[in-house]
Amino acid sequence: MLLLHSLCKRFRPDAEPLFSGVSLAIKPGECVAIMGESGVGKSTLLNCIAGLETSDGGRIELEGQRIDMLDDDAWALVRRKRYGFVFQAFHILPHLNLADNVALPLWLLDIDTATARARAQKMLDAVGLGGRALDAPNKLSGGELQRVAIARALVHRPAVVLADEPTGNLDPDRAGEVLALLIDTVREVGAVGILVTHSRLAAAQTDRVLQLRRDGLHSFDVTGA
Amino acid sequence: MIRALLRVFVASLLGRRLAGVLSLTAVTLGVALGLAVQIIHGAALDEFGRGMRLLAGEADLQVVGPRAGFDDNLYLKIAQQPEVRQASPVLEIEARLPGREEKLRIYGVDLFRVARVLPMLMPVAEDGAGRLLGLEPGRLFLSAAARESLELANGDLLTVQSGLRETELLISGSVPGAPAGQAFAVMDIASAQQVFDRIGVLTRVDLRLAEGVRRDDVLEQFAARLPPGVTVRPPDAGVAESSGLSRAYRVNLTMLAGIALLTGAFLVFSTQYLSVVRRGRELAFLRAMGMERALVMRGLLLEGAALGLLGGLLGVAAAHGLAALAFALVGGDLGAGYFAHVTPSVRFMPGASLVYLALGVTAGVAGAWLPARHATAQVPAQGLRAGNDSELLAANARWRAALTCIVLALLACLPGPLGGIPVFGYLAVAFILAAAVFGLPGAVGLLASPLALSSAVLARLARARLTAAPGQVVVAGAGVVASVALAVSMAIMVGSFRDSVDDWLSKVLPSDLYVRASSSVASGYLDPEAVDRIAATEGVARVVPVRYDSLRLNDAALPVTLIARPTDGGDALPVVSRGPVMDDTRPRVWITEAMADLHRLGIGDHLALPIAGRDAYFVVAGVTRDYARQHGAVIVELNDYRRLSGDHLINDLGVNLAPGANRDTVALLIRETLGDRVVEISLPAQIRAISLEIFDRTFLVTYLMQAVAVLIGLFGISTTFAALATSRSREFGMLRHLGLRRRDIGRLLALEGSLTAVVGVVIGTFAGGAIALVLVEVINRQSFHWSMDLAPPVGAIVGFALTLVVLAALAARVSGAKAMRGSAVAAVREDW
């Protein structure tokens, strides 16, 4: 369970808040899409949730524990154990093969090599790239790279998966497939999924669609408007 | 078009000032060091040569002999030859001045003849004195420089030493024709012969030839008629001799400068490579816009050339400054002691400056060439895609090329020197360096594999990075390899050399005390009576007298040193090899390694030595080591020498104490016996300390150059990681998302840096060891003709290597700090 309570973010202490009063509760296995106009702070909200930026008010609780007060290193530990990321630009390390890229979070958790290798393989199987574990990333298409990224985001069974425009660099056909895969996988591992996107089509596939405004999150009907 | 190239490419240099400044510094240093060595030696040699030429005056030819001189009867014969218009006899004395540090060169000349051959030696009496005042015994005329340095005026007395005797000479006038800066004195030849006990001896006859006589004809005819050991030569041959004296040393220094320049080229290569990697998309964009491949290539080469040119210009300026500094601090011979009397000044050398400027530009272009080729070989569309530097940094193992280079290096060690310069030895060094650089990519894999055993994520990441992008190591490490190879090879060579010299010194200085009246070239000596008195001193068990002279064995070669001393059948000598020459009744001679090399002599060969104007025949009984005399020396048994020459004088006397005798007491007794002012008594430990100090001073400049080269190598690591850290900021950003802490990123960079350094240092150390072998066995052997025992200073090298690895890790980490500081959020965004 991820709980946001009255989160607030300013860029400068005296400035108008970028957003405030952001409250949200997401159950494990639930996937939420956050939409909003450009510049409203969707990615910033995501960064706050991940501890990559500090919020200026409110609370973040993960599984009943407050985590918004942690320092940088503690956040790094939290991210290492409990978070998974999917980026628009994939960020697959070119000098690692697919399996190693996927296993990277496991390495960080000091999981022994054989186990890590097996779990990475399983994840790759899950995203449909099981036969290409030893391939170098430069042989893959964008959609395939993002599948690897999804595998990497979930291989260590995180509590939270954050995805910032995961399909922004993909053509619509691939985008649908990859998104479905992401949501399915999040549900499968029982994680909390938060997806920031511009795409209504993408948002529509999630359990819940919210719109970020200055004064907080509002439910949003994708099919309307 | 050039303008476009300048704006697009060269202007980009301004955008990366740090890396630019570092590679500029490297080129500047390489050019500055190389050119400074040239300038310093050029100026010293010029000054030395100028002095010699000036003092050779209008002489067409000079008759010269052994240092001890030749029978002046020969002068009478030469002066009567119809080819000779005027002959001027000269007795040159290096006078020891008791109570003074400096020595005074005194030319004994015939006042009636010198004016027509060497007007600059014509003395002029003090005001109002008769013209022939100089004929009076004991009159001395000083050049302005000598007057100044000795602080003497007309009417003053100057004490000179001959043997152990002091004589007072009256300063009676000047030598107005003396070239500026030349400190010497002139006196009448008869007086000189008498005062310095050289009756019947000349050291030189200067000749002016009759009109219409060809110099070469006379050279040929006289050469055949002159007695053994005496030769006729053009006056400038002396300049060539002095040039030959320092050439080997000079060539070695120039090689060091060359390696510094090479390191500079590597650094240009690194920065250009990284710049190209970082500008991949920019370059692809330019190509997409329609700039053709060749133009991009030219533009990138232009960048390198611009760096090289600027570095070269700065280097040329710095070289002149360095030379001036060197003259001020250590003198014209960089402390090597070849040009003791010379005070040169820095002069602009246009030729050498241009050459080194060109070398600087070449280094820049050469450094830029490979990156430019890589960049232009890329398909634009690929480059336009999101940055992926490891493709550019991929490098294949080049074992075959490395092996080829090693074989070529081995082959290059076989031939002899070209014109006295070990050209092929240097070629071997170049091949070894090339082999090391070719071996780098492959070595990365080998050396990084132990990391596979570690499951630590940083180790995995570092290994993955290095093995997937060995180019990074090549780029960062090539400079390290070159500089480490240079430093290690010099350390091994200098260390072995110093060890061997030390060892040699203890072998050649077995006595407890050494007594001499002056250095062997100067006017002091011990006569048999003085030797007897020392031998009879209480507490003296045995004396070992040594007599030195220099002999001319043939017209072309430089004079060799003759050492006459008790040899104890060779046991008293630092013999390298000896052989049985039992059935030969000729007297034995031991030759030094240089002598064996230069005169192609071996054990059992017969050797004619011109002693006292006659050829005496010897058999070579053994080869000895001698680090003091590059042009060779022969050692004969003192009794043989005395029998053949009739010369019973002694230069150095080793004194062995009786058991229980006190060294200081004996030294004091000897001083009292002979006079405190006229003898120098030294302990072997002192001589050894002084010799080693001179040795260290000689190599001081090489230590400095090593330090600079290593610094340049570290620059390479630093710039590479600074640049890579920037281009890898997205990777680091993602790793931060995955939960790596800032300091983990720092540790990753440090790990990669030290791995790179380990690879560079290991390869560099191997290459350095190989180069040291080449230096010891080929280059030194061919330049200086002496062997040495390899004594690698293992501890120092290991310490140096470890330090370098730590420094490299630090450099990488500090350089990468920018990447660690950067926001992880910004790094992963596509549109930053």
Added chain:
Amino acid sequence: MRSFQCLMLALGVSLAASAAERYPPVLPGKVITFPQDTGAHPDYRTEWWYITGWLQDTDGMERGFQVTFFRVRTLLGEDNPSRFAPTQLMFAHAALADLDRGRLLHDERVERALAPLAGAEEGRTRAWIGDWSLVLHEAGHYTTTVNAGDFGFDLRFDPSGEPVLNGKAGWSQKAPDPINASYYYSRPQLAVSGTLDIDAHSHAVSGQAWLDHEWSSEILPEDASGWDWIGVNLHDGGSLMAFQMRDRSGATMFNAGTLVEPGKGVQTFSPDEVRFQPLRWWASPRSGIRYPVAWAVEAGTRHFEIEPLMDDQELDSRASTGAIYWEGAIRLLEDGRQVGQGYLEMTGYGERLRM
């Protein structure tokens, strides 16, 4: 007597009078023997062999010539075993009076005596410096060779008579104090033959010459300023030598002479029998020094006049030996008729000699 001011200047202070007692004194009564005494006398302080004369080439051109070899004992380095020890110095001087040039050509050599390069032999005349030489051959004739910068000659001299001893049997007093004296003989009436090289041409020449050989230990008296000397071969086969020593006021302080008249033998004059009277003065355009180039000379009962071959026979060697004097070919007239040809030497008209 001859231009020994050269030597004086050249030797400078080293020949201070205090050293005089180390030289043998020149005393009357010494028997001069030939050819023994034609050789060098190295114990004495100075010695010279001096030839002057007139040459005529095949075109009838007349020239005066002079060649001198000096020997000086320096007292320097006599304890020095070096072969270069400058105990004896050799000077040589040669000049040619050429009407075409209107002045003298001259050259000189200086060396320390060092056989075989330069020296003066005892026993028979042989003085040489390099390829300059003067030799008396056993057959009785002299030869000289001179290779100067712009001239040279190679001459043979055949004496027609015995040597003429000047003064008292060869002891020639130079000043009122008899300490200033020399041993002095002359060889007048030498028939010259040989070649003269000038302007890259070689001329066969003949003529008459005069040789003086003089050695002494004590030179000029303190108060002397210079002297005038003539040596003339008379056309009748006789010869005239006369000199005067002048004091600082220019007045005569001593003079002497020797006249040989065929058939009458040798006549030596006491100081009151010789008189020099200047007739005409010539000023050197180079040095500004005025010389009496024409003289009236009384010798015993005979009255002569002297006319120079040319006025400008000044010899300026200030740059080398430091001396400037007049030394040239002259004609001797008696009753307006030429009776002889010879040489005149005049010193001390310029600066006072430096002692």
